[in-house]
Amino acid sequence: MFTTPRLIIAATAIALLSGCASPNPYDNQGQADSGSQGMSKTAKYGGLGALAGALAGAAIDHNNRGKGALIGAAVVGASAAGYGYYADQQEKKLRASMANTGVEVQRQGDQIKLIMPGNITFATDSANIASSFYQPLNNLAGSLKEFNQNQIEIVGYTDSTGSRQHNMDLSQRRAQSVATYLTSQGVSSANLTARGAGPDNPVASNADVNGRAQNRRVEVNLKAIPGQQYGGQQQGTVQQYP
Secondary structure, three states: OOOHHHHHHHHHHHHHHHHOOOOOOOOOOOOOOOOOOOOOHHHHHHHHHHHHHHHHHHHHOOOOHHHHHHHHHHHHHHHHHHHHHHHHHHHHHHHHHHOOOOOEEEEEOOEEEEEEEHHHHEOOOOOOEOHHHHHHHHHHHHHHHHOOOOEEEEEEOOOOOOOHHHHHHHHHHHHHHHHHHHHHOOOOOOOEEEEEOOOOOOOOOOOOHHHHHHHOEEEEEEEOOOOOOOOOOOOOOHHHOO
């Protein structure tokens, strides 16, 4: 019979195996997050989640810490890897569809961020979608209909030129224009929000022309839906993306 320390070690092995289950789809492509080369997001979330689950399970089941650790590792690891796999597939397809559009795709932990610069989105002081912006938005709409288990947050930004109130209003109207267009293309509004942040959170200095141009942008943030299952039993998610 396994002793408690041996079961804890076994649970840790589950964590490590969860982390080795899936290769990084961006190895050798220069697209992986710094420090995560050689391990996919699925691996990172699955392995770390399983290890955390093992510790939590051991702490909860005081009478049988080893058994609790194994259960915690299996349940939490599978759940975390499920969302990691889902996000891996979505990120991969978004990078392909946004290539050469001017839209930057970033992966920040469990979040996918699309940065849409001002030179392709809207004319100066306008919330009307520019002609150059339709193709990226159409590509995004297609992705969001395929991967439809996300929280979608659309945030409009401006530079610091002009009054704050004007910039807040303009950024809100621009974010809403993007949201309205995406829903008109069939994207569900159930988990979609739009807000304007005006000149807040600049990504460059507003002291020069280039910096202000970088700050005039729209960001689309894709995150997991709280409480949503992303494991193998969830219909319409993982099974669709082999």
